[in-house]
Amino acid sequence: MIETSYKKRLEQVKTFLNNNDAKLISHYYVDSEIQRLTEDTGGCVADSLQMAKFGTQQKEKNLIIAGVRFMGETAKILNPEKNIYVLDKDATCSLDDSCEVNSFKQFCEKYPNREIVVYANTSAEVKAISDWVVTSSIAIPLVENLASRGKKIIWAPDKYLGSYIQDQTGIDMIMWDGACIVHEEYKTIELKKLIEELGDCEVLVHPESPRSIIQLADVVGSTTKLINASKISKSKNIIVATEKGIFYQMKKLSPNKNFIEAPTEGEGATCKSCGRCPWMHLNTFDKLMSVINQKNEINLNEKTIVHAKKSINRMVEFEDKYYQKNKRAS
Numbered sequence: 202m203i204e205t206s207y208k209k210r211l212e213q214v215k216t217f218l219n220n221n222d223a224k225l226i227s228h229y230y231v232d233s234e235i236q237r238l239t240e241d242t243g244g245c246v247a248d249s250l251q252m253a254k255f256g257t258q259q260k261e262k263n264l265i266i267a268g269v270r271f272m273g274e275t276a277k278i279l280n281p282e283k284n285i286y287v288l289d290k291d292a293t294c295s296l297d298d299s300c301e302v303n304s305f306k307q308f309c310e311k312y313p314n315r316e317i318v319v320y321a322n323t324s325a326e327v328k329a330i331s332d333w334v335v336t337s338s339i340a341i342p343l344v345e346n347l348a349s350r351g352k353k354i355i356w357a358p359d360k361y362l363g364s365y366i367q368d369q370t371g372i373d374m375i376m377w378d379g380a381c382i383v384h385e386e387y388k389t390i391e392l393k394k395l396i397e398e399l400g401d402c403e404v405l406v407h408p409e410s411p412r413s414i415i416q417l418a419d420v421v422g423s424t425t426k427l428i429n430a431s432k433i434s435k436s437k438n439i440i441v442a443t444e445k446g447i448f449y450q451m452k453k454l455s456p457n458k459n460f461i462e463a464p465t466e467g468e469g470a471t472c473k474s475c476g477r478c479p480w481m482h483l484n485t486f487d488k489l490m491s492v493i494n495q496k497n498e499i500n501l502n503e504k505t506i507v508h509a510k511k512s513i514n515r516m517v518e519f520e521d522k523y524y525q526k527n528k529r530a531s
């Protein structure tokens with residue numbers, strides 16, 4: 202029954218995308234049905250950088266981004282000639298929201314001799330006043346490279362990812378005070394108890410989590426790194442501390458493993474947070490089927506695109522060189 206209704210929806214989406222010269226691109230954190238529809242229509246499910254890169258290689262005029270607003274903006278910055286649509290413009294991100302461009306500009310002006318490095322989870326305007334954009338997949342090598350050249354940095358907006366980068370690279374860092382509302386919820390004592398209870402288990406943690414959670418991890422890394430780690434892990438039980446949309450990819454790769462959410466409910470808590478991003482949840486089938494309209498289109502001014510593109514492209518070039526070098530070395 203479920204498969205029949207999925208097949209029906211898949212046909213509807215295929216027809217819709219064909220009729221509108223459109224491609225669907227989704228993040229690992231959206232609901233499994235949207236991820237599946239994306240894969241089955243020749244789109245791409247990935248992290249924010251790979252989503253944007255995939256967009257640059259498509260012939261379709263319209264790109265539909267299932268994720269949150271900054272992902273749509275990044276797609277627009279890298280594909281200004283295309284029409285970019287998001288399923289819901291209210292799908293934001295607590296990190297992006299914490300870093301309003303004028304306040305951030307004033308903050309940066311206090312430290313004129315520092316490189317400004319911002320996480321991908323920021324607005325196009327914040328990216329436009331920054332020197333570098335990084336995703337969690339490339340943050341450590343890129344910042345290590347800056348440190349080796351004697352640079353000091355301003356980091357925004359995620360204080361937890363920032364302190365993880367600082368711990369790993371030793372770089373001198375001034376930090377913005379932002380956090381992801383999902384990752385901030387993981388509970389240390391409860392995670393320790395769960396690890397003890399399970400015995401044979403592996404703990405995968407995204408570095409947007411607090412340091413005390415990272416300290417309990419077997420693997421720390423970006424969404425892509427955690428998915429790969431879940432695949433090669435020898436453990437039957439995998440505890441995952443990141444948005445649960447990612448379980449879809451992990452289960453697909455390892456159907457016989459148990460994937461367990463890291464606890465978000467503290468001792469004596471009267472309510473439980475769900476380890477789910479409320480904005481990623483806004484990406485639904487119904488919204489997909491009516492996405493192509495002005496209300497959902499991402500528009501950015503040209504100056505913002507030009508400046509933001511410069512700092513994104515610096516990361517992309519760094520990433521390409523970094524992986525080429527490491528492939529040669531391996």
Ligand code: CIZ
Pocket residue numbers: 228247248249250321322336337338407422423424425
């Ligand atoms: O850059 C991304 O897609 C995010 C938000 C996380 C990650 O680790 O990939």
